[in-house]
Amino acid sequence: MSAVLEPPAVKPLPAWPLAALLGGLMVWWAVGAMASVATAASACMIVLMIRRGARWLPGLGPWVALVVWVLACSLSLTQTGSVLGYGMRALDVINAGVAGFYVASARERLPRERIIVILCCTWATVVVLGFAAMLAPDLRLSTPIGRIMLGSLSSNELVRDLVNPRLAEVQQPWGAEQPFERPAAPFPYANSWGLAYALLTPVAIARLALAPGARRKLAWGVVLLASLVPALATSNRGMLGALGVALAAAALRLAAAGRWRIVLGISAGAAVAASVAVLSGAIDSILQRLTHSNSTGDRFELYERTINKALERPWLGHASPQLDPVVGVSFGTQGMVWLLIYCFGFPALVFFPAFLLQVLVRGWRVPDAAGAWLYAAFPALVVQLSFYSLNNITMVLVLVLAATVLRSARPRASAPTPLRGLSLVMLPRRVPPRAMAPVLVGAGAGSGARLGGPGEALVALGAMAPAPLAPAPAPLAPGGALTRGAALAEPAAPGPSRASSFSLPPGPAAPPAPPAPEGARTGRGRRRLDTEAIPLVTPEMLAARRAVLPTEEASPRRRSRARAGSAAKLAGSSFALVVVGAVLAFGATLLSGNVAGDGAAGVFFQVIALFNIAVVGTVLGADTALVRELAARVATGQAADVVRVLKIALIPVAAVSSALALAAWLAAPALGGAAHPELTLAIRVAAPFVPLGAVMTALFGALRGLGRVRDFSLLQNVALPVLRLLLIVAALVLGAGLLPLTVAWAAPVFVVLGLAVVLTINATRSAVHRRPGRAVAAPLPPASPRRFWSFASARGAAALVETCLEWVDVLCVGFFLGPAAAGAYGAVNRFVRLGPMLDLTARLVTSPLVSASLARGELGAAKALYAATTRVLVAAAWPFYLVLAVFAPVLLGVFGEGFAVAAPAMSLIGVAMMLAVSAGGVQSVLLMAGHSRWQLLNKLAALAVAVLGCLVLIPLLGLVGAAAAWAASVLLDAALATFQVWRRLGFAPPLRSIGLVGISALACFGAVGLACRFLLGPSWFALLVTLVLGGGAYAALVLVRPAAFGLEAPVGALHAAVARRRGGADRSGDTA
Incomplete structure (x- = not known):
C-alpha cells in the first residue's frame, strides 16, 4: 500500500472570464452593457476561485485595504440620491480587485503572453472606435439595454452615456469657430479614452517585443504609428505627457539592464512620434483649444474647492460626487486623486498610492523587455491620476496590469488554495520537512519526503476530503554532497502525526518519483533539476574564478591591468x-x-x-x-x-x-x-x-x-x-x-x-x-561621527561655496541688469556646463579608485591615474571649448532672440575653461587624500574674487564683466589646487604630455574655426565646415598617436574590431 496521498484532479482557473470581459469590449459597448459587464465577470471569477482555488500575490495588500475602507465609507451615506453614485464607484473598486486576484491565481491558463494578447485586443478596440469617432463624431448608439432601462436610472448622466454611448465627445467653447470633436468610445469621455490609450500602448509595444520575425514586428510597428491618428485627434495633454513618461520609464529600466540598442530604438521612435505630433498640427490644436477654454484654470479652482469640501468629512468622505454650484462640475471628479479624497476620505489617498508604490518597487525586477514595457504603464498612470479618474473598465485594466507585472517580478508562486477554508487548514508557508514527514508518509523508519514548495500543503481534518499534495521526489541519500535545489529529508518517528487529527497506517518508505522528462515542469512551475547531485562549488569553478578575477596571488601588473580595463569600460x-x-x-x-x-x-x-x-x-x-x-x-x-x-x-x-x-x-x-x-x-x-x-x-x-x-x-x-x-x-x-x-x-x-x-x-x-x-x-x-564629519564638514562648506560660485554671477546679473539679462546669461551658463561633464565623468570613475589606491598605499598607481585623466580631459574638452568660444553667437541663437547678446561673455568663459581643465583631476586628488580643508580655503578665495569682481565689473562691463569675474575665480581655484597637489602631495601635472594635445586642438578647432567664421561668417554652415575639416584632422591625429592623447585603450579596441571584421570577411570569401 502506498503511503503517499494521491492528489485529486483540480482544474485550473480558465481564461474565458477575463478574455470575455476585455477581449469582447466592443460587443459590450454596442449592447450598452459597459456599466454592468465588469460586475458580471467579477461574479464569475469569484465563483471559479471559490471552487478551484486562489493565490495570494504580494503587492495586492493595499488594494484589499482600499476595498475594506470603501465599504466602510458607506456609513457616510446621508442622501438617497447618493446611493447610486457610491454603489457604482464601490463596485469599480471591488471588481478591479477581483480581476487582479484572478490574474494572480490563473497562472496556468493565463500566462503573461495570453494576457498581453487580451489587452492588445482591448487596445485595438479603443483605436478602432477612435477612428470611427473621427468619421462619425455625432453618432450616439441606441442599445438594447438602453431601451429597457428604467427612467430613473437614465436620468444619471454617467449611466446614460454608458448605456447609450456616443462615439465622440463634441465640445465647442465660447469663441471657437468650429467644435472640437474628440474620440471617446468605448468610454463616456475623451479623457478616459486618452487614459486607456496611454495605459495600453506600452502593452502593445510589449507585444511588438514578443512578436516573432522581422515582418511581424514591422507590421505591428506600422499599426502602432497608425494608432497615433485618433490619439492626436483627442488633443489630450495628459495622454501625451503620460506616453512620454512611459517611454522614459521603459528606457530607464532597459538601460539599467544594459539593453542599449532598445534604448536607442525608443529614442528614435520617440523622435518620430514627436515629429508626427508637430507636423500633424496636434500641438497647434491643443494650443488652439486652450485659447478658447480655460480648462486648466477651472480644474485648479475645482481642486481647491474639492479639498475644502473634503475637509468637512476627512475620514469617511461624502460617498458620492456632488455638483459644485460655483464651477458647475461635480466635486470628486476630474482626477482620481480628488475622487478618493472627496468620496472616501483622506485614508483612501494612503491606500491607493501605497498600492502603486508596491507595483513600482516590486515591478522593477521584471526580467525582460516585454516586462519592462508592462512596468512602464504605471509611471504613465501616476502622471494622469491628478487629472483623470479611473472607473469601470479602466480600473480593471490597472489591476490586471498590476497583477501581471507583480507576477513577472515574482515568477515563483504557491499552488492555488481553494477558498472553502472551513474544511481545510493551511500549514505555515515555509514548513520544515521534519514537520511534514509524518503527514506525507507512513511511520516506517527511514522514510522522508520533500515538500513541493512553500505553502503547497493542505492537510485534511477528520473525515474531510484530502487536500492535494505534491508527489514526493526521491530522498537524498545519506552522506551525499550538498546540492543545489535539494532538500534534506529526515526519518519520521513512529506513531501518530502531531500535525493532523488522524494518523496514516504504517507503510514502507515513499517510492522515488520517476524522472521527469527534460524540460518538464514540477512543483510550482520550476524546471526539475537533474537527479545527479550538483555541487555548489567545484574545482573547475574555482579555477575559472582565479583565471578571471584578480586575487591575492595575482601579480600587481595583472591587477593594475584589470582595474584599468574595468575603469575604461565604466568611464x-x-x-x-x-x-x-x-x-x-x-x-x-x-x-x-x-x-x-x-x-x-x-x-x-x-x-x-x-x-x-x-x-x-x-x-x-x-x-x-x-x-x-x-x-x-x-x-x-x-x-x-x-x-x-x-x-x-x-x-x-x-x-x-x-x-x-x-x-x-x-x-x-x-x-x-x-x-x-x-x-x-x-x-x-x-x-x-x-x-x-x-x-x-x-x-x-x-x-x-x-x-x-x-x-x-x-x-x-x-x-x-x-x-x-x-x-x-x-x-x-x-x-x-x-x-x-x-x-x-x-x-x-x-x-x-x-x-x-x-x-x-x-x-x-x-x-x-x-x-x-x-x-x-x-x-x-x-x-565614528567625529572622523566622518571632520572631513565632510569642510567638504560641505566647500561644496556650498562651489555652488555659490556656479550661480553667484547669474544672481548678480539678475540683480544689476534685470531678468532678461539673467535669462541670457543663464543660457550661457547652461552651455558652458556641457563641458564639465567630462570632468564630472572623470570624478565619478577615478575618485573611488584614487581613494582605494591611497588606502592601500599604492601612490604610484594614483599618480598614473591622475596623469592619464588629465590627458584625456584636455583631449576631449579643448575642442569643445574652442568651438564654444569661436561660434558663441551661432550657438546662443538656438535659445531665441535676445540671447545672442551674451556671446562675448561665452567666448571669454570658454577660453578660461580651457585653462582650468588643463589642471586635470586635482580636486579629486585633494579630496580623496583627505585634504578637504585645503579645498575649502581655495573655494573661499575664488568666491571672494567672484563676488568682488561681479560687484565691480558688472556695472561697468555688463555681461562681459560677469564672465570676467567668474573666469578669474575659476582660474584662481585651479591654480591653487594644482600647486597644493604638486608641491605637497607629489602629483606633478603632466605638462609635456598635454602639450601635443593642446597644440593639436588649437590648430584643428581654433585656427580652422576662426578661418571658417571669417570666410563664411558666424553661421551654422561655418560651424558644420569646422566640425568636418577640423574634426576629421583631429580624429586622424588621435588614430596616429593615440598614446599622446591617452586613448590607447579605445583606439586599440577599434583596431582589434576592424581586424576581426576583416578576418571574418576573408574567411567567408575563402569559404565561398
Missing part, C-alpha cells in the same frame, strides 16, 4: 550617461527659454539657483565623504562598517535640510520681494523638496563609494533629467508659468530618491557579503 558608459543628462538638461533650458520667454526664464533660473544652493549646502559634504569612506573600507576589507557609516551620514543631513526647508518657507516673502509675488510662491513650493534632494544627493555618494557608479549615473543623468524634461514640457503646455515650472523641476526628486534608497540597500547588502579585499598593514580606524 565609457558613465560618459555616455553624463552626455545624455547634459543634453536633457540643455533641452529643458532650451524649452524654457523659447516658450516661457527670457523674463520668465530668468526668474526660473534664479529659483533653480536657490534650490541647488540649499540642497548642496544641507548635504554638508556627506556625499563626497561617503565616496571616500565607503570605497576605502570596502577596499581594505572593512565592509562591515558600511551600515554604521551610512547612519552617521544620513541622519544629520535629513535633520539640517528639514530645518533649512522650514526656514525657507517662512522667509519666502523676504527672498521673493513684493515686486515678485510669483517668486515667493515658487520658493514655498520648492522648499519641501530640499530635504528630499539633500538625502538623494548623499545616497548618490554612497552608490559611488560602493562601486555602483553606473546605477548612480542612470539616476542622476537619465532618470532625473528625463522626468524634469517631461514635466517641464507639460508645464509649458499648461501655461508656461513660474509655478508649474518650479513644480516640474522639483517633483522628480521624490521619485529618484525612492530609487536611490532601493539601490543603496542592495549595494550595501552586496558589500557586506562580498569577499574581503586584500589585507593592509594599517587598516582604517573604526567609523
